[in-house]
Amino acid sequence: MRKSFGKIRLLTNTLLKNSMAEADPFKYKSLKIVISIIGTTIMVGCAMVVGYFTQILTTAITLLHGSGTEAMQLILYFINIFGAVFGVNVVCGLLYFSMDLSRLLPYPFKPAEIGMSKCIVAYLQESIMEFMVIIGILVGYMLADGFSVLRIIFGICGVVLLPVLPLFYCAFFAILFMSVAKKIHSIKGVNLVSAMCGIVFTLIFVASLLQLEDITTESFIVSLSDGSNIFLTIMQYVFFTVFLLAKAIGEKSILYFLLFIAVHIVMILVLYGLSTVLYADGLTAVLSAGKKHSDSKIKKSRTRTIFSANLNREIKTLLRTPTYITNCILPTLILPVSGIALLISQKGKEFHDFIYTLNAPDTLIFISVIIATALVTAMNSLSASAFTREGNHADLLKYLPIPYKLQIKVKVAVSMIFSLPTAIIGVILLCCAIIPDNIPLMLFCVIASAVTVVATVYLGILFDAMHPKLVWEDELSALRGNMSTFLHMAVSIAVGIVLGILYVLLGKYLSIPVVLAVLLTVTVILVIYCSKKSQKLLEEMIV
Amino acid sequence: MSEHLVEVKNLTKIYGKDFKAVDNISFYADKGEVIGFVGDNGAGKTTVIKCLTGILPSDGGNISICGNPVGIKSKQCVGYTADNPDFMLRLTCREYLEFLSDVYELDENLREENIEKLTKRFEIEEILPNRLDSCSHGTRQKVMVTGALIHNPPVWILDEPMTGLDPQSAFRLKKMIREHAQNGNCVLFSTHVLDTAEEICDKIIIIRKGKVVCFNTVENLKKKYGGLSLEDSYLNIVGDDNA
Numbered sequence: 001m002r003k004s005f006g007k008i009r010l011l012t013n014t015l016l017k018n019s020m021a022e023a024d025p026f027k028y029k030s031l032k033i034v035i036s037i038i039g040t041t042i043m044v045g046c047a048m049v050v051g052y053f054t055q056i057l058t059t060a061i062t063l064l065h066g067s068g069t070e071a072m073q074l075i076l077y078f079i080n081i082f083g084a085v086f087g088v089n090v091v092c093g094l095l096y097f098s099m100d101l102s103r104l105l106p107y108p109f110k111p112a113e114i115g116m117s118k119c120i121v122a123y124l125q126e127s128i129m130e131f132m133v134i135i136g137i138l139v140g141y142m143l144a145d146g147f148s149v150l151r152i153i154f155g156i157c158g159v160v161l162l163p164v165l166p167l168f169y170c171a172f173f174a175i176l177f178m179s180v181a182k183k184i185h186s187i188k189g190v191n192l193v194s195a196m197c198g199i200v201f202t203l204i205f206v207a208s209l210l211q212l213e214d215i216t217t218e219s220f221i222v223s224l225s226d227g228s229n230i231f232l233t234i235m236q237y238v239f240f241t242v243f244l245l246a247k248a249i250g251e252k253s254i255l256y257f258l259l260f261i262a263v264h265i266v267m268i269l270v271l272y273g274l275s276t277v278l279y280a281d282g283l284t285a286v287l288s289a290g291k292k293h294s295d296s297k298i299k300k301s302r303t304r305t306i307f308s309a310n311l312n313r314e315i316k317t318l319l320r321t322p323t324y325i326t327n328c329i330l331p332t333l334i335l336p337v338s339g340i341a342l343l344i345s346q347k348g349k350e351f352h353d354f355i356y357t358l359n360a361p362d363t364l365i366f367i368s369v370i371i372a373t374a375l376v377t378a379m380n381s382l383s384a385s386a387f388t389r390e391g392n393h394a395d396l397l398k399y400l401p402i403p404y405k406l407q408i409k410v411k412v413a414v415s416m417i418f419s420l421p422t423a424i425i426g427v428i429l430l431c432c433a434i435i436p437d438n439i440p441l442m443l444f445c446v447i448a449s450a451v452t453v454v455a456t457v458y459l460g461i462l463f464d465a466m467h468p469k470l471v472w473e474d475e476l477s478a479l480r481g482n483m484s485t486f487l488h489m490a491v492s493i494a495v496g497i498v499l500g501i502l503y504v505l506l507g508k509y510l511s512i513p514v515v516l517a518v519l520l521t522v523t524v525i526l527v528i529y530c531s532k533k534s535q536k537l538l539e540e541m542i543v
Numbered sequence: 544m545s546e547h548l549v550e551v552k553n554l555t556k557i558y559g560k561d562f563k564a565v566d567n568i569s570f571y572a573d574k575g576e577v578i579g580f581v582g583d584n585g586a587g588k589t590t591v592i593k594c595l596t597g598i599l600p601s602d603g604g605n606i607s608i609c610g611n612p613v614g615i616k617s618k619q620c621v622g623y624t625a626d627n628p629d630f631m632l633r634l635t636c637r638e639y640l641e642f643l644s645d646v647y648e649l650d651e652n653l654r655e656e657n658i659e660k661l662t663k664r665f666e667i668e669e670i671l672p673n674r675l676d677s678c679s680h681g682t683r684q685k686v687m688v689t690g691a692l693i694h695n696p697p698v699w700i701l702d703e704p705m706t707g708l709d710p711q712s713a714f715r716l717k718k719m720i721r722e723h724a725q726n727g728n729c730v731l732f733s734t735h736v737l738d739t740a741e742e743i744c745d746k747i748i749i750i751r752k753g754k755v756v757c758f759n760t761v762e763n764l765k766k767k768y769g770g771l772s773l774e775d776s777y778l779n780i781v782g783d784d785n786a
Contacts, residue, residue, distance in 0.1 A: 007646075014642045018633045103630045106596035107646050108618040284600045288558055471632060471676055 004113055011109060011117040015100075016124060031467060035483055038490040043129060047136030050075060054140030057221065062144065065225040069246035070232060072141040074224060076162060076242040077235040079130055079137070081201045083166030088194040089476060090126055091170035094118040095279070096178055096286045097190075099473045111283060115275035119171045127163040134159045141249070150252045157257070158245045161264050165241045168267045175274050178282030191322050205231050306402055310410040315417065317389065318382075323475035324389075331380040332418050335372065335426020339433060348433030355434070360507035362441050365434070366515065367503050369427055369445040371496040373452040376426075377419045378492035383460025384485040386411035387468035387541070388478050394470045397538065404538045408461060408531060415457040423449050444512050448519060455523040458530035460488045465537035547571040548609060548698055548729045549595070555603035556590050556753075564590040566753040567604070572698075572729040572746075577720055579744035580733040581777065587753040588733040589626065592702050595731070596623045609697055619647065622696035626703040626733075628683035632676035636667065636686045639675060640693060647694035654693075661689040664719070665712065680707040688716060692723070699723055701732035705739060717743050741773035751781055 057071030095118050104114055138155040174190075208231035212219045223229040236243040241263060248256035304312065318324045342348045355361045378384065390397060397407060427449040431442040464484040472478040479485060502510065549572040556565040565587045572578045580588040593599040595606060597613045608617035631639050637658070644654035662668045665685040675683055684707050691699060699720070705713050720730045720743055734740050740747055741761055749757040757764060757780055761773055770776040 010642070010645050014631065014634065014638075017638065018631045100630060102593070102598045103625060105598045106618060106621065106623040107643075108615045109646070110615060280600075287599055288556075288602075 004110065007109055007113045008116045008120070011104075011113060012120045015117055015121045019121060019125065031483075031487075035487055035490075038494070039486065042490060042493065043132045046129075047132040049136075050133050051136030051140030051143070054137045055144045057224075058141050058144035060221050061225045064222060067145060067250070068225055069141065069145075069250040070224040070227075070229075072137055072249075073236070073242055073246045074232060075137050076134070076246070077232070077239055079133060080162070080166045080235075080239040080242060083126065083130060083163050084169055085194055085198045085201065087122065087126055087167045087170040088174070088197060089190055091119065091122045091167060092174045092178075092190040092193075093474065093476060094122050095171065095174055096283060097474070101283065102287065110276070111280035112272060112275035115171075115175070115279040116272055119167065119271060122171075123164065123167050126167065130163045131159050134162055138249070145250075148252060150254070151249050154245065154248045154252075154257050154260075157261065158249070161260070162241060162245065164264055164267060165239055168271060171271055172274065175271075175278050175282060178285065179278035191326055195326075204234055207231070307406060307410060307413075310402065310407070311413055311417075314410060314414040318414070318418070321475055323479070327476070327479050328380050328382050328385070329418055331376065332382075332422040333426075334376050334379075336422055336429055337426075339426050339429025342433035343429060348436075351434050360503070360510065362438070363507055363510045363512060363515070364503060365441065366444060366448060366512050367499050367510075369430075370448050370452050370519065371499055373423050373427070373449040374456050374492045374495055375489075376423065377415075377453050377456035378460065378485075378488045380419060381460075381479055381482070381485040381488070382418055383411070383415040383457040384464050384488035385479055385482060386415065386461055387464045387538075388470065388472075388482055388484060389475075390468075391470055391472055391478060394468070394541075397541070404535045405531070408465075408534050408538065411461055412457055415460065416453065419457060420450060420453045423453050441512070444516060448516055451516075451519050451523050455519070455526050456488075456492065458523075458526050459491065460484070462530040462534050462537075463487050463491075465534040465541070468541065547573050547607070549731065550607040551591075551595070551604065552606075553604035554591065554594060554601050554606060556587075556594055556599060557602045563753050565594065565601075568750070568753070568755050569604075570748050570755060570758050572731055574697075574727050574729060575724050576745045577724045577730045577732075577743050578746050578748060579740035580731065580748050580750060581735070581737060581740055582750035582756075583781070586750045588750055589702055590753075591750065592623075592700055592731070592733060596621060596700055619694075620697050622691035622694065622699045624684075624687050624691040624699075624701040624704055626706065628675075628680065628687045628707070630675075630687070633674060635672055635674050636678070637671040639686060640671075640690055643690045643693050649694060657693050657695070658689075661692055665689060665715065681709055681712060684708055685712055688719075692719075695728075697728045699728060699730045699732075701730070703734060704732055705734065705736060713739075737772070737774045737777055747773065749777065749780055756780055 054071050054075055057074070058068070061068040061070055095115060098118075101114070135155075138158060142151055142155070208223070208229050209215050209220070211228075211230055212223060220229075224232060227233070241260060244256050244260040244263065247253055248260055318329060342351070355364060358364055387394065387397070397404075424446055427445050428442070431438075431445055435441055467483050467487075469478060469482045469484065551571065552569050554565055554568045555563065558564050568587075568591060570578070580591060582588050590599065594601045595608065595613070597618055600613075606613050606617075609620040611617040611620070631642070634642065640658050640662075641654065644658070649657065658671075659668070662671060665688070667682060667685050667689070670678060670682060670686075675686060678686065684704070688701075688704065691701070701720075704716060708716060717739065720732070724730050724745075744761060746758065746760050747764055748755055757768075759767065764773065764776045765771075768776040768779045770779055
């Protein structure tokens with residue numbers, strides 16, 4: 001057993017060293033500094049916002065109930081849900097589908113040692129952001145209910161251990177399912193499981209809202225404080241470590257804390273035992289699955305231009321890769337789905353009435369459209385992973401006899417094809433729900449949304465040309481930890497914050513046509529600059 | 544207990560429901576022997592190697608390496624070089640070799656001695672501080688070969704080892720294969736290059752559609768199937784589809 005732990009430590013350290021080293025060392029040092037600053041700011045900012053929210057909610061519950069950890073629990077449950085839903089992909093991918101498995105198996109490691117190492121790597125890779133947010137939540141709670149040495153000690157342990165349970169579930173069920181069912185032979189099936197988990201948790205949360213007679217913030221807080229909230233009750237069983245930690249911190253109970261620690265030790269032992277008995281079975285099934293070959297006849301296609309041939313290749317790659325569908329294409333539907341939801345629920349009128357109680361409502365709507373479009377376009381990573389997606393085969397950008405300018409046009413076109421129509425449709429639907437009678441504003445919003453997509457796409461292409469992540473094992477790792485997509489998102493958030501500040505400071509004086517004119521001008525400049533700069537970067541790109 | 548260093552009896556491997564990639568294969572390798580797997584693409588060479596190294600479990604038959612069935616003990620006896628050197632790319636070459644030294648539990652002195660000896664042999668001492676992803680394909684392959692030999696394994700298994708190596712390195716690798724066998728070990732490797740197989744192999748295993756078509760010494764093969772070279776004999780056995 002001791003020897004086995006030694007091997008797990010050795011393999012874990014090596015895998016971490018390999019996975020956490022920079023994929024592609026930065027060409028520009030200043031870019032690395034900028035990204036580090038932006039990344040830290042975003043993480044600390046998120047932690048502070050969540051902490052502040054916890055503090056307010058805890059204060060509200062304390063006023064109603066005397067004291068209570070329900071606010072802290074509620075947010076920690078969400079963190080655990082995110083951990084579980086997104087962890088399914090990561091844990092299954094690492095345990096069964098990562099390419100290094102066939103290289104590790106010839107070495108004298110027991111399958112359980114490989115399995116445990118992979119789980120630890122998943123925990124550390126997935127939890128860095130969670131650690132920050134959990135610190136924020138615990139600090140927020142303690143700001144509202146008081147600090148103490150015991151609470152701080154319990155809190156520190158909580159920060160480290162709370163992300164364990166969701167990943168334990170992922171690994172536990174993955175090992176169990178893969179060894180028993182032996183049906184999932186690719187990560188595609190895992191994506192489905194992840195989506196289903198997300199839907200189940202969402203339904204439970206929606207049920208907790210529907211149980212309220214009147215869906216308001218007040219009634220929700222009351223349901224939390226009086227213990228009638230279904231979501232909280234169910235989650236206390238599902239993610240019981242949150243409940244134990246909340247009890248330990250809330251009641252300063254050493255007993256609950258020891259129970260919290262003991263549960264984690266049991267989880268590790270269970271996982272080790274399960275890996276010893278079953279991990280090899282599932283792994284064997286995946287490795288022996290073979291590949292399906294299509295028997296269908298190949299259709300002859302017409303001769304195409306270089307542009308359309310390349311466009312076709314890019315679109316087919318996107319549509320035939322489940323990771324790209326879930327991470328790049330589905331997010332483009334956020335605006336249309338929101339619009340449809342608003343139309344069906346008929347809450348648009350309420351939104352309208354609320355917005356029109358605020359300062360400069362038309363400007364607010366207009367600016368919100370720009371921010372939402374920019375965020376959704378950046379979130380889908382289509383443009384910011386344009387060169388990254390080529391991966392090991394990025395050399396084709398160089399050796400194919402296609403001018404770089406045309407290649408960039410293809411990359412832009414692919415991003416536009418998926419981002420632009422959905423953004424426009426989404427904005428139209430949202431406008432129909434919120435401002436059905438204000439046609440001129442609707443028109444301005446649609447134009448602004450389209451222009452924002454163009455600007456955001458060109459910016460994404462530029463960022464990816466500056467720092468493409470060309471070394472990756474699977475598509476998910478191409479998108480995750482990719483500095484181009486991170487920078488793209490960060491800049492979009494920064495632009496959103498600047499626009500928000502402008503609205504707060506100058507709301508009354510901001511004229512929509514003027515803002516649109518500025519947006520158009522900036523976009524034209526961006527298009528010209530990004531095209532030229534990306535072309536130059538592509539010429540210099542080392543593949 | 545098997546007397547051979549490597550003994551494979553009636554090995555079968557099925558992919559999916561019914562695709563027999565390896566069909567009832569038997570062969571053995573003794574101390575001092577270099578055995579070459581040859582065959583067309585998809586014949587089953589890599590699958591056999593994967594079964595030997597424990598990457599894939601077999602669906603029938605027995606494998607014995609240094610007297611052990613495939614497991615931790617057999618893996619301790621094997622040094623494996625895969626066909627693709629893209630592994631642990633973000634480690635430095637030294638970190639990679641140190642990782643393998645720890646996996647095979649070498650003490651510090653032996654580790655240093657072996658790293659120095661092997662890297663000198665391949666002339667890669669200078670690149671030890673570099674990350675693997677900054678090395679060329681051939682250099683990576685040299686590091687992988689070094690890693691496979693770090694614990695001086697009695698059985699050395701290589702999958703298409705010459706791919707991407709420069710002429711000097713290919714020459715040196717061939718020499719190392721022979722020397723490793725002469726030191727009382729055995730080497731099994733797959734290759735498409737029949738000249739190489741003829742040059743360094745004691746015995747050849749020709750695999751076709753998952754079955755062993757022929758398992759014999761190069762000389763016996765030539766005698767039995769005719770031809771001046773292994774290539775001629777090979778074509779006589781499997782047929783020249785393009786001829």
